Amino acid sequence: MSHITEIRYLTEFQNLNNINDAIASFEREHPDVRVIVEQATDHYEALQAFNSDEAPDIIESGGWSLFNRPGMFVNLLPYVNEVPGLREDLNPGIMRIACKDGTLPGLPVDVSVPLILYDKEKFDRAGLPYPTEGWTWDDMMALGEKLTIRNERGVASQFGLGIGVDIEFFEPFIMRNGGRLIAPDGTARGSVDQPAAIEAFRKVTEAYRVHQIIRKPEEPSEAGELHEGFAMIFSFTWFTGGCLDHGLGDRFGVVGLPNMPGGQLANMIYMGAAGITSKSRNPRLAWEFLNHYNLRRPDAFRSARTLPITRSLAEQSGMAEHPIWSRYIQELDHVQISGFYINEKWNASRQLINEEINRMILEGADVAQTLRSWTRFA
């Protein structure tokens, strides 16, 4: 009987169907290998596992902060370069964010970008044309006002736009206005306090306070869930995939984020990664598994909620041709690195910042002054 080699795979995700499928097919191809899956509640437990005497070979994390830690993961680019054509096949937009200082600490997973899903039925009912590429922020506000339906008490049964209060969701509008929250060198001073960021943020707060097309925090509502009473939805692939899974694909159309006065084509991107730890005793075998898991299984994206990281996976899975998914994949060309990838203090301050956004929305706190004060978070 041949010796069995174990690859220990630590994941922060709870749905294991994809990894289980990958393990089953990988172990069929490699009968002398066993892939053992373990779970970690969060980045902290994953880091603890890495620091222990029994570090896993691979860590799959739902965020990027572990992959910013020097020395924790091996550089995957040498492995990537060994596979003919793979370097060119990897989506350049994703790789622009994932590679830092010429290294690739993990293969991106759980990749998602936001676009605007619009409910065609609601537009038809209001006799409004669907939004098209190149539309502007002002177009979105005007449509949103027409699509927000309130009763005599002012309670909305339908909102023009659905978007959560989160600095990370508003960052794309700043990018599209030619601004940034955090400069590439990690500083906020000279970025978040500049006119492009302030102007974009002022527009965001006006969408709540002036146009009143977005549900304010804690605002009474009769609009139901996001897929029910919202005409336009700032929608990441997870939500869009959920709608498609529930057979709502025909009801929705998709369009890019509206243009801002700054005129930049830009968007944010969320992703985690699966990386080979520097403590792995079998990094090559671990790479073989990662390659199999992430790069050779187009079926995993046939009913997906996230985006594939190579062009060939997008094509083989049918996503590149899909009326909605193809638009998401196209958006990857324009993704930029968000502040939370660059500066951990900014990332850790996310909810303190969100509290201040709530104050701007609910209390009318001065936008310029508030954004200038955010330099303290980075």
Add this chain to the structure above:
Amino acid sequence: MGVYETNGAAAIPSESRETAEDRRSRVLAERARQGDTEAFGELIEQHRHRVKGWAERMTGDPHMADDIVQDALIRAFLHIGTLHDSSRFLSWLHRIVQNQAYMRLRRGGPYRKEKPFAAFRPSETDGAHIEWNDLDDVLFHLTRSASKAAADDEHDPAEHLMRKELYETIHALLHCLSNKERGIFEAYFFRQLSPDEIASMYRTTTGTVYTYIHRSRRKLRSEQIRASLGLQPEKGGSTLVKSKRLELPAWPPHASASITLIDRIGLMLAALGDEHETAELMGLSGFAFRMQISDRTTFADGIYMFDWRKTVQQLLGRLGYETTLLCGQLSDSPVPLLGAVERFPVVLPIEEAVIPFIRKYIDQGATVLYFDTTVSRPYVHEWSLIYGYDDEEQAVRLTDVMKPGGKTLAYEDIASNPVRFLAAIDGRRNMDGASGPASPAIPRKPGAAAVRRRRIDAEQAIRFAIDYSKNRWAYCPMTTYLSYTTGLAAYERWIEHLRGGPDKPPNRYGLGQLAAVYANTRTYAAHYLRTVPFEGEAMRLALLASEAYEQAGEALAELSAAVPFVRAASVMTAEQCEACATLLEQARTFEAAAIEYLEKTIHYAEKEQLL
């Protein structure tokens, strides 16, 4: 609102005359008073312009006003711990500005605006070589001089002299700095920028800034200057290196609770001579009745998801104590329990910001509640009690749930804990709201008032249990991807995780902890309900509720025996999962019955009150 928290976004009491800005200032001042330097930085940002305006009006000289602002902010930073009423921050700051302005207008003189380094050369020579163009060296020297002067003077309290000289030194020293040097100092200590950020801002090398800060920190530590850099003055403390260890009372296994927050608070109070039954604390705090399950899988993080600051302060406040908290999160390391920690300010991993807090309370004879992220396995993190420190060893003594004899943690480990959460008791609240010394506790007098109090407490506890059981989302983190199900619905979520199949299997490790913890809490719910001071039908129904909780606890204990709390990554079989789900269904049925009994208990209790 009472001690209970049924909604994470609980309303702040509205005060009609308080503006949003006032409220924000008050909250920031309160945080700053408790040692949160980030909050102080925000206060500076918020009020710098106003302070400058005051100073300009007082002096009529914009340049002098700049110096006064600098003076005033330094003094405010050093003394914020003495601010008793955080809603009076602005008037307090105004007084400081006024005093600084008067002093400066009176003083005048050649060094009115800027004093050269050479002017600080001490008249006496101590033989040490000092680099007068090196701020670090100067600071080190002057601090050492202050210590020496304090030690030499037997008649003047050492601490007083030390602090006086130290303040003067730092104060004066800042006036010797160039704008850039002053900016670096302020950026690091006030705004908590990283050396990279400071270097970038001042167009110098990171190495220079880093070396400067690192060496300063080391030397500051060695000279006990840390208490003055952003922390509250230590009353009665000595400036000498020292150690102290408090004796902890016996804490038998039957007193311990698996909710370590409550367990350690019980021990903390017992150490002050104020003993409470653990069941009472579990009931009063509501933890006997809570259940919270992650919506992701059977991860155990739901156990810890609640508003830590509010819960600790409200529980101890309810028991008659004033508390002080120190909390924060580090940004350079992943934090556990993000949903609970998400709104903690980002702090730096510097010992100067934590150890004086511990030293102060241990010196006063009070232990310090501490959230330990280095707890022994199978735990990941739990609350512990710090009961000693040793400056020479640079370490604290603290409890560990798995080590009956306690353990030692280096100061450095305390400072680098990614979650900073410490709480200490300042003293007992008097009827007029003022606080007194922490120990010894005032014995609770039995009598009509005490009985009435206990009855009110019990009614509130039961109302909490009922409300909580029906509130599906009692705690909602702002972090959107984290969600938890609470109350009776938590059982359903838990069962759903167990029946998720191989593609979404339950997390075995978390499952073990959930079972152990909630079996224990239901046992305490049963204990607590047996002690409530009701009569007649209300008491009979409370006892029936107690029995139902007992049975829920037994079903959960059976679950716990089937999946013991150990560090395990094993995958459970479908049969095991189903057996666990069946036990949970039993527990849920009993708990639902308990809630029905509690609803009737309250009904009869109210009726009895009316008679």
